[in-house]
Amino acid sequence: MSTRATALPLPEEFRPVRGEWWVFLRRLARRRTSLFGLVVVAVVVVTALGATWVTPFDPVEQDIGDRLKPPGSRDATGHVHPLGTDHLGRDILARIVFGARPALLVGFAAVAISGVLGMAAGLVAGYFGGRIDDVLMRLADIQLAFPFILLAIAVIGVLGPSLTTIICVIGVSSWVVYARIVRGAALSLREREFVQAAQALGSRDGRILLRHVLPNVFTPWLVVATLDMARVIVIESALSFLGLGVQPPTPTWGGMLADGRVYISTAWWLATFPGLAILVTVLGINLFGDGLRDTLDPRLKV
């Protein structure tokens, strides 16, 4: 008997008209605030990718003759600096647009690392329980006890700042939120009939975790990942602000703020605009994440 059970085709009238993703998108789109968040995030991502076409200026090209020009002033060739120039005569808009790249790159990469780590830890802790659960949760407590920024800058100070170091430090130390949410969900899934049925049929633990538990914890995980992305972007700019982020001449929002802080009493635009860029990006992600949570799982507390 090697026949494989095939699902009976549903009669036409019971078939869902569209996939569940379509339903989900419709529901998300009905919330105006989360749609707005999604649009903001999309605009930021597209501008970051197409930075070269967005602005005629080079973000690192200096023009000392044109330094500290207020927003709207023109340079010798007649190009307008819509947001002014900084203390080295570099176009602020160009630097903001290019500065989105390291922010988003660190955001995505760090969230991917911590998300995978946290997912693994949470699945194992919740599904197996017992000793391994105790150990992992104590590790989580230890991780949470550290003032995050301080630990991050201490480690980056020792290893030296680079894109890889920053991504790894943020990624490795942000797994706890994911682990806690996934663990909680796995803990209750373990008792559900379909998991016990799989166990009774002799499925191995690894298979049960991947095929039965993981798909059911994916939704809360996704919500946590989205909201965590906002946090990581703020941390990346905080590190660059302290001079421990991606190093110059690469433009970063935090680095621009640090430069602008020096000129705060004479040239307000230096510090104001990069901060607005962070605020808008983070706000967009937060709004989208809130909408995602309310649409997918309103009871989720994150």
Added chain:
Amino acid sequence: MRTFLTRRLLQSLVVLLGISFVVFFILHLTGDPASVLLPPEATAQDIREFRARMGFNDPFYVQYARFLRGALQGNFGDSIRHGEPAFGLVVERMPATFQLAGAALLLALCLAIPAGIVSAVRRNTLIDYVSTVVALLGQSMPTFWLGIMLILLFSVQLNLLPSSGRGEWRHLVLPAVTLGLFTTARITRLTRSGMLEVLSQDYIRTARAKGVSDPPVVWKHALKNAAIPIVTIVGIELGTLLGGSVITETIFAWPGVGRLSVQAIYNRDYPVVQAAVFLLASTFVLVNLVVDVLYTYLDPRIRLS
């Protein structure tokens, strides 16, 4: 109750031990603590002597045991820059950091709890929308930018408040607002959702049906139950505040542990960094222990289970 306390205490001890290991390990991240501590122009001879003097040639676990014994006695070695014991330098600056974090937390609680309650009770009114939008902005605003903007407005433009240093209360206003905004936003949202959940419970309807008027229902019946998650988050937020003080203190030149440690990192003064990270993390663990004990008072189900 006693078993709960013992278990919780033991857990805290394990966490403290873990913290001490991580703090010890920071220096060994590159594999060679001597190269981290010594300036790059040090000669091979210097490095050899330094290693022998600091005991870096001993086995790893011997070094950790020595570090742990020192840490328990408050001895993290001498600051490389100041030549004084690192522990003393950090402890000296603790009051400033506690003052700032305390002020920020107080501000957050005084603003957030009333705002959250009003938002929940007057749901979907103008006041609810305003407080929700403010909370959202507060959660999305990077601390360091907020600090700079406040300096621009209140110090540079209006010349009302000082932009740096510590002294009378006027010095505290801008740093406390800067540090406290994120926490305010979080507690506002949490209070609002907690109150909304509690207000729809059966016992609230019962109280209303019995004829209890609005204020006592909100303040006595609902708030006490909505307070449980708020108390937990206060413990966690304190960690955010202690960590956030690193940036806020740097912006406002506030003479606390955060600013000291950032300077120590720039100067490669790692004994000070280790002492600071260890003390701040231990404070966080202690506060959360207290919070958990308080929690059992608010929610006896935890103590009994």
